[in-house]
Amino acid sequence: MRRDVFQAIADPIRRDIIELLSEEALTVNQVAEQFEISRPAISKHLKILNECGLVTFQPSGRERLCMIQAQELIPAFLWIKQYNKLWEKRIDSFENYIHQLQTKYYESDDRQNTDH
């Protein structure tokens, strides 16, 4: 099955794994320790991350060191980046908006914009 980076980063646990591994390479168990779900579940997430190239493994004895391959994020980065022209149009100050995000980001709101 051909995995896709967009699908890989859609899962919040996989994003957390990426964040962890961006700090340092870790063995599978070291990754699993950071989460509440079972080790096999983490193994599956790592497999998915590996299938789209975002994580590679360096076997060392019975352990496997998991390493992030951040360059695999570039296609997703570029896809999103092409829309910055659009969002910059509507936001007077981009820097200011980012600052707002950092504080208001997770508030709930009603996005629905229609009448019925």
Place this chain on the structure above:
Amino acid sequence: MRRDVFQAIADPIRRDIIELLSEEALTVNQVAEQFEISRPAISKHLKILNECGLVTFQPSGRERLCMIQAQELIPAFLWIKQYNKLWEKRIDSFENYIHQLQTKYYESDDRQNTDH
């Protein structure tokens, strides 16, 4: 249900819808015409995009004009962007790599890096 932008853009059809709407606002039917799947399926995709704020609707008579809200991509953009330090470390020429991507991007390869 609280939708999340990462999950919204995980689906290739929804990414295509975003690309379409980034060119111009379209009615629901005009969007649906561009795809092989049924109109109700497109309606659902639009609903998901609306739930995370990426698309809003402007009703006009019995039609609804779908409009992209590109600024909702910013959180995803920033999340990915934080890893550019990592990927720039390993790529001598970033510009050159992008150029390679444009030609070699979709080739299949074997990502598996282990022995067993």
Place this chain on the structure above:
DNA sequence: TATATATGTAACATTTCGGTTACGCAAATT
């Protein structure tokens, strides 16, 4: 007013996802 059109949604089927437990096996340790 009767009909056509644009659209949402319910009901349903199928597939995929994300988790679990149980187990197997190779490598390390005792």
Place this chain on the structure above:
DNA sequence: AATTTGCGTAACCGAAATGTTACATATATA
């Protein structure tokens, strides 16, 4: 040699995703 450890995977499960068809409804048109 026996045991422990690290890890993959199979079998299974429930929930979520993604599509379909059928139908409801409001608006536009003849």
